[in-house]
Amino acid sequence: MRRSLRYALVMLMVVLTACDALTPPPTATSTPTETPTPTETVEPSATPSPTVTATATATLTPSETPTETLTPSITPIPSETPLPTITPMPEVQFRLDQWGETTLPESIADGIDSPLILFTNSNDQQSISNIATAEAENTTMILYAVAPGAPNSRVEMLELDVSTGHQIYPAPDGRTIAYFQPLGAAPGLYILDTTSTTAFTGRLIPIRSMVQRGLVSEPAWSPDGETMAIALQTGYALDVYLYARDGSSRTNLTQSGSYDWWPTWSPDGRYLAFVSDRDTCPSWVPGTEGGCDALSTPAPTGGTVYVYDSQTETTEQLADIIVTEPPRWINRRQVVLASGDQLDLLNPQRNLWIANVQVDNVQRVALPGDEDTFYLNDRWSPDGSTVLLQRVEGNDIQVVMMTADGGLIRSRQDDFQFPRFGMLADWAATGDRIAIGGVRGQCPYGVRVADPNFDFVASGSPPPTMCDPLYSPNGQFLAFTGLNPNVDGRVDVYSATPNGFGQVNLSVDLRGSMTLIGWLGPQS
Numbered sequence: 001m002r003r004s005l006r007y008a009l010v011m012l013m014v015v016l017t018a019c020d021a022l023t024p025p026p027t028a029t030s031t032p033t034e035t036p037t038p039t040e041t042v043e044p045s046a047t048p049s050p051t052v053t054a055t056a057t058a059t060l061t062p063s064e065t066p067t068e069t070l071t072p073s074i075t076p077i078p079s080e081t082p083l084p085t086i087t088p089m090p091e092v093q094f095r096l097d098q099w100g101e102t103t104l105p106e107s108i109a110d111g112i113d114s115p116l117i118l119f120t121n122s123n124d125q126q127s128i129s130n131i132a133t134a135e136a137e138n139t140t141m142i143l144y145a146v147a148p149g150a151p152n153s154r155v156e157m158l159e160l161d162v163s164t165g166h167q168i169y170p171a172p173d174g175r176t177i178a179y180f181q182p183l184g185a186a187p188g189l190y191i192l193d194t195t196s197t198t199a200f201t202g203r204l205i206p207i208r209s210m211v212q213r214g215l216v217s218e219p220a221w222s223p224d225g226e227t228m229a230i231a232l233q234t235g236y237a238l239d240v241y242l243y244a245r246d247g248s249s250r251t252n253l254t255q256s257g258s259y260d261w262w263p264t265w266s267p268d269g270r271y272l273a274f275v276s277d278r279d280t281c282p283s284w285v286p287g288t289e290g291g292c293d294a295l296s297t298p299a300p301t302g303g304t305v306y307v308y309d310s311q312t313e314t315t316e317q318l319a320d321i322i323v324t325e326p327p328r329w330i331n332r333r334q335v336v337l338a339s340g341d342q343l344d345l346l347n348p349q350r351n352l353w354i355a356n357v358q359v360d361n362v363q364r365v366a367l368p369g370d371e372d373t374f375y376l377n378d379r380w381s382p383d384g385s386t387v388l389l390q391r392v393e394g395n396d397i398q399v400v401m402m403t404a405d406g407g408l409i410r411s412r413q414d415d416f417q418f419p420r421f422g423m424l425a426d427w428a429a430t431g432d433r434i435a436i437g438g439v440r441g442q443c444p445y446g447v448r449v450a451d452p453n454f455d456f457v458a459s460g461s462p463p464p465t466m467c468d469p470l471y472s473p474n475g476q477f478l479a480f481t482g483l484n485p486n487v488d489g490r491v492d493v494y495s496a497t498p499n500g501f502g503q504v505n506l507s508v509d510l511r512g513s514m515t516l517i518g519w520l521g522p523q524s
Contacts, residue, residue, distance in 0.1 A: 088235030
């Protein structure tokens, strides 16, 4: 009898203990964060029965299983909870992989003593296999380097896929060429080191497009060729990164939380200008006080220009003008800014400004009374005193030479016309010659070279026509693409003297399509 009574008492104590364990304390119900932890609630040594094991599971606190509901300080209002549409995008990683090699002639690897012309040739073929569709026989594109006036000096630099297109970016000193490969298992921005006969290639940036967050992001090499600046996407915006030429390091220059893009170096390498929307949007990171909400605010298409000074390691705003194009350096102190939307069909606008990074001075460039006109395709003399451009007023398009302070030098309309956006010009480094041609195949004239008074030094007639004129960095040679209407509209790459004379066809023995990339080699 006593044994039965003792057994009943023991069982009653076990039941009471289990009930106490299953009943949460009042403090745990009102404040989840203050719920005692399992180590405080469960005491295995005091309750060894299986029933106690169940109570331990029942009394697990939220702190042991993190959920979004445990962070009310971050998301106090459901409507402010970050939605999947603004989930941070993966940041671009820093890599140097996908190594390869190519063979270069000693004339390149030993150092480039004089400027070379870079151009590509795609679909070099003997015939067309399908006449009905004129299908390309291959998708191979070759990057060539050739000395001006010497077609026999042409050397092959790289074999690429035609999808690379114009996305080739040579460093000014010729030691490195960056190029984009969009296809294959390892797309990205690659670099070619030309300092050895066995030249190495490698992937520097693993990206699938040169468009970052809707904005074209082309790399910009410093004048000494040691540093490449490029804008890349971060979790919520864009930052400007600096890459060492040899791929040994990467630095995030901006880290503002805003969109920072279109970096460009000054000719002396001291300054790096870029565009930022930080004035209107201090940050795109969700929850940042005073920041922008990507769900309700469209991404920027323009911003103000900032300048990073590599000597003082400071960044300052250059002007409060909203620009819609990359800033362009005229010389080591002057920068051209362009504002307005010239593609607006109802009210096209484009205003020009010159800013000085060493003096607090910004001035608008316009002829007197030009309020309803806009300027296109401006090209500036090296000293910043003179500009050639297209002046557009309604359907009236003139090619105008003018001074930076608004003085008209000469206007040509009847004898020298290009369609809107159809002109491209380039000044020689000496400042005494400017070559004027067409662009995108709209090239109605032969070789045209003028002086600063807009008097023609050379006024040739086709063939060839002149497209995409580009002077060598030292101003001693002129390169351009020319179309010969007498040979089935064939386009070739030409070189000439600074005055436009002595034209030499540098691709006469190639077939397929030619594209002028630029100059490689010494800057002076």
